[in-house]
Amino acid sequence: MIASFAVFIGSFILAYSLVFIAKICHIATSVGWKLLCGLVCFFICCYIGYGYYLWQASTPTIVEYALCVILFFGSVFVAVVSLLSYSSLVELNNAKRDAQYRADHDFLTKIKNRKKLQETSVELIAAHRSFSFMLIDLNSFKEVNDKRGHAFGDQLLVAVAKKMESALLKGNQLFRIGGDEFAILLDTVNIREIYAQNNTLLSHLGTGIKIAGVSLDVRYSAGVSIFLPDLKRDIDQIMQQADVAMYAAKRSQQSIIVYDEEIHNQKKVDNHLHTQSETVFASQCLETYYEPIISAANGDLYGVETRFAWPLPNGNVVTMTQLSAIAHENNRTKSFVSCLLDNVFTDSALLLKTNSQLRIHAELPLNGIPSGLLISTLANCLDQYCIDPSRLVFEITLGSLEISQLELNQLLETLKEMGFGVGGVTCEAGYANPSEIQNLPLSHFKLIGQSIDPVKSRATFETYVYFGKKLGCMVRVANINTDADYDYANSLSSDYLQGGLFSEPLRVKEMINWITSYHATQWTIKKLKPN
Known part of the structure; x- marks a missing residue:
């Protein structure tokens, strides 16, 4: 009775282990596990048959009792092995799934x-x-x-x-x-x-x-x-x-x-420009133009602004912003900066011989250009050209900078320590946020508009002129193209004016002639002016 009962319990244990083996067969594709599943089913039938035999037997022998014990613990062994195997496979499967998840997903954002x-x-x-x-x-x-x-x-x-x-x-x-x-x-x-x-x-x-x-x-x-x-x-x-x-x-x-096709064609043009850029920077084929800056108070010539361009055979012109981007994308930043500043210092030496009191303003590209490279190149130019740095004012376009506020402050402070003037430029295309620039060490402030339209731009001009004055900057209004522009800019108490009303941008030799002619005209006017 006891012997048959032990065998029947063993068959139930085997049936229990069969549950885990069946689950393993769903996880593992090996034929061995399916074979094991079939063997366990066969053993269950054998256990039931042997249990029934013992149930019918009057008195089981010692050998039959021993066999019952072996069968019972054998079923326990199969159940334990099946359970542990299933647990191990589940852990391995989870680890594999986790590894796959980590391989397919970003660690930080989980996407x-x-x-x-x-x-x-x-x-x-x-x-x-x-x-x-x-x-x-x-x-x-x-x-x-x-x-x-x-x-x-x-x-x-x-x-x-x-x-x-x-x-x-x-x-x-x-x-x-x-x-x-x-x-x-x-x-x-x-x-x-x-x-x-x-x-x-x-x-x-x-x-x-x-x-x-x-x-x-x-x-x-x-x-x-x-x-x-x-x-x-x-x-x-x-x-x-x-x-x-x-x-x-x-x-x-x-x-x-x-x-689209338009961008594709523009990319072809950009690729051509990129290919030619090294030759342009190395041979200094950039064209430099100058526009006079006039004192709003008395009409005297205060200085000139430098403008760079790369003329193309088709008549188009690549601006300095585009040049800076091309240089950055092609790892030619050093050649670009060297070419740019060499032009500034070479022409500045000629202009200052004509009038030693001129202030020469030049835009300084910052996006994509390391501050250290700018400073070292400027230091080399000062040693080479022996120009008074106080005659040069380097300007940055505000509102579209890609460098941090801290880095910008450090750069401008270094420029001031070297003796240069520093200025900020803001325009209708991307007005600067006053809160971001109020702590910058600026001495000059330039405002550019498409036109000084009474409806569209006056409020902005008045705000920024007032803001520049509050910062203690010398305020300059550009794009003075008509007498109405001139009168309006003067009414804002701006310090300096520039634009087509005074002169179109000129090459350096033409600018020298213009300066000489302008000084002669101003001298004559003042001599003839009644006391």
């Missing part, structure tokens, strides 16, 4: 990463599926990171990722490529739907983000590349096109631009 983006894109291309690739770059993230620290920057990235993820439209997927760059794979090639996704992102991010009690406005630039199965392109080409469109959006201060 899918660049590797997963490439895999998903390749799958879509292989399946001949149409889709759109949106590349997103956060604006001014480096400045926030430098100013408030990397921990704060990490929190900002996490918060931005959550906002973006909540803004995804149906079928779209979000990825983090690295740094402050994100990407969205859109399950559409419809332009309206692409812009709908962009509008949703703008709406979610437009509410702002608050981190550690600090409220931040988050803005981005995005470029989109559309993939159609007919176009034979790989993921690298798609990403490159989106990158080109994204930088076009950044330059034009738009939130999004879709890559």
Whole structure:
């Protein structure tokens, strides 16, 4: 009775172990586990048959009792091994799943990463599926990171990722490529739907983000590349096109631009410019023009402003902002800075021989150019040309700088210590925030407008002239092209004026002749003026 009972218990234990073996068969694909499952089923039948035999037997022998004990503990052994095997496989499977998750997801933001983006894109291309690739770059993230620290920057990235993820439209997927760059794979090639996704992102991010009690406005630039199965392109080409469109959006201060034929043609032009840029910088083929700056108080010549341009064979001109970007993108920053400052100092020496009291203003490009390179090049030019640094005023365009406030302050203070004047420029295309520049060590302040229109620009001009005066700066108003502009700028009590009313931009020799002629005219007027 006891012996048969032990065998029946063993069969139930084997049946219990069969549950874990069946689960193992779902996890592992090995044939061995399926064979084991079949053997356990066979043993269960044997256990039941032997138990029934013992139940019918009158008195089991010692050997039969011993066999019952062996069978019982054998079933326990099978159950324990099955349970432990199942637990180990579950742990391994979880570890594999975690490893796969970590491989496919960004550690910081927990969204899918660049590797997963490439895999998903390749799958879509292989399946001949149409889709759109949106590349997103956060604006001014480096400045926030430098100013408030990397921990704060990490929190900002996490918060931005959550906002973006909540803004995804149906079928779209979000990825983090690295740094402050994100990407969205859109399950559409419809332009309206692409812009709908962009509008949703703008709406979610437009509410702002608050981190550690600090409220931040988050803005981005995005470029989109559309993939159609007919176009034979790989993921690298798609990403490159989106990158080109994204930088076009950044330059034009738009939130999004879709890559098209126009951008493609412009990229060809840019590539040609990049190829030719080293020759231009090395041979100093930049053209330098000068525009006179007149004192608003008495009409005397105060100084000149330097302007640089690279004329193209088709008649177009590459501006200094474009030159700076080209130099940065092609690792030719040192050649560009050297060429730029050599021109400034060479022409300054000629201009100061004509009039030693002139102030020569020149724009100093900062975006993409290391501060240390600017300072060392300026120091070399001072040693080489022996020019009084107080005669030179270097100006920066405010409102579109990519360097941190701390770095900018340090650079301007160094320029002042070297003896140079420093000035700020603001314009209608990107007015500077007064709160960001009120602590900058500026001595000059230049305001540029498309025109001094009574309706559109007067309030802005008056505000910035007042602001410049409050900062203790010498205020200069540019684009004085008519008598009405002149009268209005004078009514604002600005210190200096410049524009087409006085002279068009001239080459250095023409400027020297103009200065000589202007001084002669002013001298004659003053001599003839009655006391």
